[in-house]
Amino acid sequence: xxxxxxxxxxxxxxxxxxxxxxxxxxxxxxxxxxxxxxxxxxxxxxxxxxxxxxxxxxxxxxxxxxxxxxxxxxxxxxxxxxxxxxxxxxxxxxxxxxxxxxxxxxxxxxxxxxxxxxxx
Numbered sequence: 001x002x003x004x005x006x007x008x009x010x011x012x013x014x015x016x017x018x019x020x021x022x023x024x025x026x027x028x029x030x031x032x033x034x035x036x037x038x039x040x041x042x043x044x045x046x047x048x049x050x051x052x053x054x055x056x057x058x059x060x061x062x063x064x065x066x067x068x069x070x071x072x073x074x075x076x077x078x079x080x081x082x083x084x085x086x087x088x089x090x091x092x093x094x095x096x097x098x099x100x101x102x103x104x105x106x107x108x109x110x111x112x113x114x115x116x117x118x119x120x
Contacts, residue, residue, distance in 0.1 A: 011085060012084070012085070012089065014084050014089050014092035015081050015084040015085045015092065017092070018077045018078075018080045018081035018084055018092055018095060019077075019081045021073075021077040022074045022075075022077035022078045022080075022081060023074075025070045025071070025073040025074035025077060026070070026071070026074040028070040029067050029068075029069075029070035029071040029073075029074060032063050032064075032066045032067035032070060033067050035063065036060065036063055037059040037060040037062075037063050038059075038063075039063040039066065039067070040054075040057075040059040040062045040063050040066075042066075043062060043066060045111060045114060045115070046062070046115065056119055056120060057115060057118045057119060057120065058118045058119075058120055059118075061118055062115075062118050069106055072102065073099060073102070073103075076095055076098055076099050076102065077095060077099065079095065080092055080094065080095020080096070080098075080099075081095075083095070
C-alpha cells in the first residue's frame with residue numbers, strides 16, 4: 001500500500017498548517033471579544049488571584065489586550081498562509097519566526113510585569 005501526501009484543494013501542508021493556526025488564533029480572539037471583561041479569567045496566572053485582588057485590575061483592558069494579541073497572531077498566520085501558497089514554503093518559516101518574536105515580546109514571567117500595567 002502506497003501512502004500519498006494529502007493535498008487539500010491544492011494547498012501544500014505548510015499553508016494548511018498556517019491556515020489552521022490562523023483560524024485557531026482567530027477563534028481565541030473572538031472568544032475574548034465576545035466575553036469582554038469576563039474573558040480575563042481565561043488569562044493564565046490571573047485566574048489564580050483572589051476575587052479581592054482581581055478588583056485591583058482593569059479586566060476590560062486586559063481582555064482587550066488579549067483579544068488584540070490573538071487577532072494579530074491570526075493576521076500573522078493569515079498573511080503567512082497566503083504568501084506560502086503564492087510564493088513558497090519559505091514564507092511559512094518567515095511568518096513562524098515573526099510569530100515567535102511577537103510571542104516572546106508579549107510573554108512575561110513575573111506577575112508584576114504581566115499584570116502591572118493593568119492596575120487601577
